[in-house]
Amino acid sequence: MTLVLRHDQDGIATLTLNRPDKLNALTVALFEELRAHVETLATQTETVGVVLLKGAGKCFSAGNDLGAIAAGDRPRDPRLQGTTIEKLANLPQPVIVGVHGHCYTGGLELALAADILVAAESAKFADTHGKWALTPVWGMSQRLPRRVGPYKAREMMLTSRTYSGRQAEAMGLANVCVADDAFEAEIDSLARTMVANSWFSLRANKRLLIATDGMTLGEGLSWEVHRTEGLGPDAAERIAGFGNKTAKVG
Known part of the structure; x- marks a missing residue:
C-alpha cells in the first residue's frame, strides 16, 4: 500500500x-x-x-x-x-x-x-x-x-x-x-x-522570509535591500502583459 x-x-x-x-x-x-x-x-x-x-x-x-x-x-x-x-x-x-x-x-x-x-x-x-x-x-x-x-x-x-x-x-x-x-x-x-503568480517570486519571497526570521527590523530591512534577488526571468513578460491589458481597457 x-x-x-x-x-x-x-x-x-x-x-x-x-x-x-x-x-x-x-x-x-x-x-x-x-x-x-x-x-x-x-x-x-x-x-x-x-x-x-x-x-x-x-x-x-x-x-x-x-x-x-x-x-x-x-x-x-x-x-x-x-x-x-x-x-x-x-x-x-x-x-x-x-x-x-x-x-x-x-x-x-x-x-x-x-x-x-x-x-x-x-x-x-x-x-x-x-x-x-x-x-x-x-x-x-x-x-x-x-x-x-x-x-x-x-x-x-x-x-x-x-x-x-x-x-x-x-x-x-x-x-x-x-x-x-x-x-x-x-x-x-x-x-x-x-x-498563478511568478514561481520565481514565490521561491524568492519564501527564502527572504526564512533568512530574516528572528532578525531585528533594521537587520531585516538591510537584508531585504542589499541582498535582493531582483527581477525574475518572467518579469518583463508579466509587466508587458499588464500593459497590454491596460491598453485594451483604455
Whole structure:
C-alpha cells in the first residue's frame, strides 16, 4: 500500500497521507515515503510551483502511531521524522497544509511545516506529548511558538487541550478556517491563486522570509535591500502583459 500519494496538476503537487483506516497515524514507513517525495520535489522547481499536503479519509493525522511504537517501530536514523519535517518546511516551493479532523501531536508538528495552513471547521488540534510522558523532537517547541506566540504555545503544550478549527484560526495557528463542505474547494483555490503568480517570486519571497526570521527590523530591512534577488526571468513578460491589458481597457 502506498502510504503517501502524489498527484500533479497545473504546477501543483498534492501529497496525501494515505492510511485512512488508521486515521493517517504516522509510522516510520510513512515518513520514509514522505521524505522521498519531498527530496524529489526540491529538485522540481521548474515543474512544481506549489506543494499541497493533506490527509485521506476522516482526518489529517491522529499523530504518531503509538501501537507501532509499542511494537518496536523505530527508524534507523532517530532524526528521520524531524529532519523530514524540516525538509518539507524548507522546500523551495510554498507549502500549503490542509487540515480536517484530527491533527494531534506528531500530526501537528507535521502541519506546522506549512507556509499556509487551512483548517476545516471539523479540525481538532492538540499537542498531547504531556499525556504520554513525552517531549517533542520534531519541532513543536520551536515552530508552534513562532506561529501562535510563546504563551499560547505554553498553554497548548502544558494542558494537552484540544482546539477547534475556529479556535486555531483565532490564535493564528490556521491562516483560515472554512466549512467542511467548502474545504477542498478552498485549498484548491488557494493553491491555484498562488501558482498563478511568478514561481520565481514565490521561491524568492519564501527564502527572504526564512533568512530574516528572528532578525531585528533594521537587520531585516538591510537584508531585504542589499541582498535582493531582483527581477525574475518572467518579469518583463508579466509587466508587458499588464500593459497590454491596460491598453485594451483604455
